[in-house]
Amino acid sequence: MKLRIKFEVNDGQELKKLSRTFSNLDKTLTNEELKNFANAYIALSEVESSRFEKIIEEEIK
16 A cells, blocks of 8 residues: 655745655555645645545456
8 A cells, every 4th residue: 555645835936736655655555544644744834725536456367
């Protein structure tokens, strides 16, 4: 499972769109735990807006 955090940061001159992806996450993590992690991560900087995406990998046979 992966977690992608998309966010926008104002660097004083322009609004920059950024994305961070965390992979190989424990599949037993709940959505609430993932949300808490993502909120803690974006709290490290001055974020204008954010969106979280849970990416589940499934093997196609």
